[in-house]
Amino acid sequence: MTLLPNSAQARDVAYLLHPATNARKHERTGPIVMARGEGIHVYDDAGNRYVEAMAGLWSVAVGFGEPRLVDAAARQMGRLPYYHSFSGKSSEPTIDLAERLVKMSPVGLDRVFFTNSGSEANDTVVKLVWFYNNAIGRPEKKKFIARQNGYHGITIASGSLTGLPTNHRGFDLPLPQMKHVSCPHHYRYAHEGEGEEAFADRLAAELEARILEEGPETVAAFIGEPLIGAGGVLPPPATYWEKVQAVCRRHDVLVVADEVINGFGRLGTMFACDHYGIRPDVLVVSKQLTSSYMPIAAVLFSDAIYQGVADGSDRLGTFGHGFTASGHPVAAAVAMENLDIIEERGLVANAAAMGEHLRARLAPFADHPLVGEVRGAGLIAAVELVADRATKAKFDPVGAVGAWFYARAHDHGLIIRAVGDSICFCPPLIVTAADIDDIVDRFAAVLEETAAWVAAGRP
Numbered sequence: 013m014t015l016l017p018n019s020a021q022a023r024d025v026a027y028l029l030h031p032a033t034n035a036r037k038h039e040r041t042g043p044i045v046m047a048r049g050e051g052i053h054v055y056d057d058a059g060n061r062y063v064e065a066m067a068g069l070w071s072v073a074v075g076f077g078e079p080r081l082v083d084a085a086a087r088q089m090g091r092l093p094y095y096h097s098f099s100g101k102s103s104e105p106t107i108d109l110a111e112r113l114v115k116m117s118p119v120g121l122d123r124v125f126f127t128n129s130g131s132e133a134n135d136t137v138v139k140l141v142w143f144y145n146n147a148i149g150r151p152e153k154k155k156f157i158a159r160q161n162g163y164h165g166i167t168i169a170s171g172s173l174t175g176l177p178t179n180h181r182g183f184d185l186p187l188p189q190m191k192h193v194s195c196p197h198h199y200r201y202a203h204e205g206e207g208e209e210a211f212a213d214r215l216a217a218e219l220e221a222r223i224l225e226e227g228p229e230t231v232a233a234f235i236g237e238p239l240i241g242a243g244g245v246l247p248p249p250a251t252y253w254e255k256v257q258a259v260c261r262r263h264d265v266l267v268v269a270d271e272v273i274n275g276f277g278r279l280g281t282m283f284a285c286d287h288y289g290i291r292p293d294v295l296v297v298s299k300q301l302t303s304s305y306m307p308i309a310a311v312l313f314s315d316a317i318y319q320g321v322a323d324g325s326d327r328l329g330t331f332g333h334g335f336t337a338s339g340h341p342v343a344a345a346v347a348m349e350n351l352d353i354i355e356e357r358g359l360v361a362n363a364a365a366m367g368e369h370l371r372a373r374l375a376p377f378a379d380h381p382l383v384g385e386v387r388g389a390g391l392i393a394a395v396e397l398v399a400d401r402a403t404k405a406k407f408d409p410v411g412a413v414g415a416w417f418y419a420r421a422h423d424h425g426l427i428i429r430a431v432g433d434s435i436c437f438c439p440p441l442i443v444t445a446a447d448i449d450d451i452v453d454r455f456a457a458v459l460e461e462t463a464a465w466v467a468a469g470r471p
């Protein structure tokens with residue numbers, strides 16, 4: 013494809029390095045430049061309309077072009093566009109949001125630390141827990157255990173917690189303190205004939221064996237997304253969370269729930285912890301908190317951790333951590349308005365109802381010759397494409413069919429995400445049943461084209 017000189021596409025290729033993008037391939041194809049959005053749709057600079065069935069990056073809960081969020085940002089910009097929260101300073105939106113998050117979150121979480129991104133939030137979790145354990149006199153208790161295929165970000169520490177080779181390869185990660193146990197995806201990793209609960213038993217036993225092998229006195233925390241998102245939409249097997257939590261409690265290992273994707277209604281409950289009965293010591297949220305209109309993330313944590321850190325600050329010195337934009341007042345004001353919209357419009361209940369509809373519409377595809385598994389919970393789902401349904405064999409190479417599907421979906425005006433060969437759906441929480449039908453109809457058309465392409469030997 014030739015890029016018109018001086019076009020946005022040509023200038024993009026000339027000046028940008030894109031995240032999570034093959035740079036050489038991008039030089040040939042150029043970007044799709046998005047120009048505007050409205051509801052669940054976005055429009056590129058050529059005027060083509062797309063259904064955003066991924067809510068951007070799993071995040072635009074209230075849809076695009078929501079004027080109330082624009083007004084909330086403008087109001088706060090006019091009053092106090094910026095202030096920091098270092099050295100005892102604060103601003104009202106920051107305080108309002110901290111109070112609201114504590115009051116709405118699962119019980120036992122009493123304090124908030126703000127960052128700009130989910131990655132920074134997970135780095136903050138690591139440093140908070142390290143500082144806490146130093147402060148209470150157990151400096152050897154520092155290791156984190158995460159899961160393969162989990163996603164927690166891309167900074168040095170959060171990228172180490174992430175369990176995806178693509179985020180480690182080439183970056184000398186993970187850090188040695190970060191360990192990984194098996195991925196809780198029943199379809200891929202359960203033994204032949206092993207039920208969900210037996211699989212959960214085995215995973216809990218593996219976690220306990222790993223903690224004992226490392227030495228419980230060296231293991232600080234276990235971190236997981238209640239439902240794995242970016243790793244391919246992987247709901248845990250039944251009883252998984254109650255069992256791994258019991259293991260963590262036995263060995264005094266903190267439970268960290270990363271709800272950066274799951275939080276604020278995605279699973280049909282305000283928090284996924286409510287959905288799976290998780291009682292975390294630390295909770296991480298971002299994305300749908302502002303529908304991504306402004307960058308912000310929050311780490312919520314227990315009073316016990318707060319007290320240790322507060323006491324420790326006397327002995328270890330000030331808690332020397334924070335970002336210029338921690339608790340940014342404009343982001344906080346947008347978050348408050350966004351949470352108002354989620355509550356007033358009943359978007360959590362809508363996500364539950366529309367999620368049921370989405371999963372009911374996708375269920376019949378489980379019989380399609382190209383489909384290995386249809387999975388999901390609440391308003392997030394995936395359809396895994398396989399080379400052989402009987403053996404669950406993946407395509408070779410993994411991801412080529414997913415990438416083809418992704419490109420064809422664009423031609424059908426549909427934005428999905430392909431994680432390997434799993435086609436993921438995570439639409440805005442405002443979707444209607446008619447929107448879901450439109451998404452699934454477009455998906456079905458692309459699936460037929462993909463099946464024909466595969467049958468023809470992928471020319």
Ligand code: PMP
Pocket residue numbers: 069128129130131132134163164165166237241242270271272273298
């Ligand atoms: N945790 C989870 C569960 C995520 O899905 C993501 C982002 N997809 C992150 C952390 C990192 O967030 P950010 O991209 O804002 O750094």
